[in-house]
Amino acid sequence: MRTMNEAATDIDPTHALVLGDLEDSTRDELECVNAALRAALQHGTTVEIALDAEQFAEDYPARVADVDTEFERVDEGIYRGSLPQCTDALEGLLTVGTWHRFVALESVAVRRDGEVFLWYVPDHRTFELDANLAAEALDDVREVFEGRPAALVSTDAAAQWNDGDHYYSLEPPSLCVDDRCFGLSRLAGVDVDPQNRRLSLSWQSDSSGVVSRFVTRITPSPPTTLSIPDDETFERVAGTLEQLTADRRSTED
Template sequence: MSHRQFDPTHVLVITTSGDASAEARATAAAVRAVFDHTDTVVLRLDVDGLASDHPEIANGVRAATEAEGGVLRAAVDQIRDPLTALLDLTDVHRFVTLERLDAFRDGRQVLHYVPDHTTVELDDAASDGVADAVSRAVTDEPVGLLPAGRLADWYEDGTHYELAPPSLCVDDSACFDLAALERVEVDREHHVVRLSWARGDGVLAAASELLGPNRPEQFAFDSPNRYADVAEAFETVADALDVETTRKRS
């Protein structure tokens, strides 16, 4: 079976950090919702590694799948139960032995999921209604479903910024995860957008803060129209991620 190029319309941003149970619960809820809108799944999975700790789940996967070109393929209805059990795991197998999960409907890719990178991308055009289904499924989870691709881009003092979920990117030097966004302030009178970010814990986080570019915290615009476009884009992100938003009016 050949598949068309994947062009996601939505991306899931997971706002919890370091909470394996919350992350597993949120992503499992999202992927389960996708199953109702797809007919085939393709896995990159170390079944033998999974069997070392979870033999029942591994046996269920083996029984439901066929090996094809280095991947495992199965009808959704056949693999739904063992795959749901795998997605509910909070140990290493969920993001190490399961390398990648893709789901399709009528040969068109609907889902791309990479657990180790917490990447969850959807193509609502390939299965109408799947984005709404996922959004409903994760209503009570620490995640937000956002449009994929560029929401806004602009220059300030020669630096290029691009707001493209799941990241805010600065030139080609760094991208900052929107999951760490804590507060957005939009100041209409002065055409300013201000951001507050959660700071990571631990040595790696501290090193990143010291060695890499600083997280952007304020953008000032000469153009009211450009300000309005960027402010609206950040408000879209904040609303989806349940981020505190302050709106100052003139």
């Protein structure tokens, strides 16, 4: 049996999706990601999905029936369809606003002539694209993100450093400290101190309501200061985070 993660090893991503401040997390995430997928699908020849069809069909039998018609089942839970013929059946899965969309639909891999250029895992918010295989897809996805709280960040921005106390890793869409990672979707602002190679970070609060405030208190907070030991790493990290927040501000103007 082939697992959903095997397709991920086929992609060497050049860009990763970072979502911004979402007014309605489920609705806005669906709107951004679905728009990006529609744009990218135009440049693919096949699409492969990992789907728990039984789980999805409990509430959406007709949509799963469309998948059975338009896709070929190539392994247990793995379906492959030709583009653009299977687009409507895939759209039926993507436009579901319930938990099925994020759990029962486990992954989407878009291929061009057999090569994966887009890899999406809804439950993990993983959205990766290889522009070396589909530069036009990158341009089109960036275009649909204009005016939306989303950005594609180059994976060349990845950097690692140690400040003497902690190990840091910038791996868009996350910033990791030791073994704890924080989504860059919450990054609100960056103040740059090049003389001391120091970055001051401000983060959006995700606490609304008693439960969320309690969870926020008992979970680690993202770093508010980054001290970076060398100029090259500092410039890479500062440039990436500044560009990311600038892209966010442009969507609010």
